Amino acid sequence: MTHDTELPVRICALYCFTRVEDAPILRERLLKLCEAQGIRGTLLIAKEGVNGTVAGADDAIDALLAELDDALDFSRAEIKFAREATMPFHRLKVRLKKEIVTMGVDDLDPVHGAGTHLSPAEWNALLADPETVVIDTRNDYETALGTFDKAIDPATATFREFPEWAARHDNELRGRKLAMFCTGGIRCEKATAYMKALGHEEVYHLKGGILAYLEEVPEKESRWQGDCFVFDERVAVGHGLAPSDATLCRACRHPLTPEERAEPTYEEGVSCPHCIDVRTEADRARYRQRQRQMELAERAGRRHIGG
Structure with missing residues (x-):
């Protein structure tokens, strides 16, 4: 398989509704492979299938997809790729769940019963x-x-x-x-x-x-x-998957438009129009301290874990 290697880290977002006969055994199998290959991110495993976003070298991601294809009927999988200059995840999590996306409805069959x-x-x-x-x-x-x-x-x-x-x-x-x-x-x-x-x-x-x-x-x-909200540092994308001008409130994690950032209730890393009435002054004091630490880390050329 050939790849555009301009950016060295390959991100793989995947899900597949498929019958998993022995989820604990599959978890151990995937955990062992990911640890050996240096893959980080999150994989969720349930009886109804597999879901997750992980990152690693090209060969590592290829190995993971080959393992999933060998272990499961992976023919209906939805897989999307992106590339980054650095590893976007701090750790690896391979977890057993009741559902790979939580709806809370028992006896639902998304494998055979979907639209x-x-x-x-x-x-x-x-x-x-x-x-x-x-x-x-x-x-x-x-x-x-x-x-x-x-x-x-x-x-x-x-x-x-x-x-x-x-x-x-x-x-x-x-x-x-x-x-x-x-x-x-x-x-x-x-x-x-x-x-x-x-x-x-x-x-x-x-x-x-x-x-x-x-x-x-x-x-x-x-x-x-x-724009379309996405669950990564791009925050939101538009046509052609171009990153939009939306950002994320680091206090409440709500996406913000430029107009919302212009509101007097917005303070970077501390508050926004969506959380100004539901956070306390003590909360905001902690957020200001965290924001200062992030800014100091950025000036020093380090990545603060809170960012």
Whole structure:
């Protein structure tokens, strides 16, 4: 396998809903390989599959993917790569979980019961149908930065809240075409399995999520509006996966637009409009001390762990 080696560290974000027969044995197998290969990041293993983001050398990531392909039916895996100049993770975590993405619903079968995958081009055609109900399965702090045209925002704080929202709106969704999406595909795929289990028939989800859409669909043909929050130091990306001008409040981890950073309640590393009323002065004193330490470390050319 050949790689663009301009940046030496390869980041791999992956998930796969697949039957895992013996999760503890798989955990030990993957942990041993990752430790031997110098891979860092997080892998979650459950009976329903594998999910995680890790980083390492090209050969190390290749070895991990080969191990997963050998151990599981990995044919339906969603895998995305990126590159960095330095290792973005401090440690390795390989954990056993009840679910690889937590919805809190027992006896759900995302392996066989999920909705229909749609490519980005097929997605545009479905969204053009006025009978389609478009549902954003992400959390409220993510939808604040951007979403698809005419998408419903359930305003959930966590993915666990989605089943309750779906139950409240069951009657108005019944008999409709449901188009569901999330950042990388894992939450919307599981959400479609839940909706199918409730008896909804025409249920679709965006293969590869928003990130695949922004990478593949030209901006002039796009139905996406705003930026897409991502769970790394880029904070958010736009079309072509170009980093946006959003940043992260280091006090509450909420993404911030330039307009929000201009608010008088914003103090870098200390407060923002989203947390000014829910943090105490004692909290903010600690955050100021942490911010000073981060700035001192940056001036000295070191990376502060709090950053």
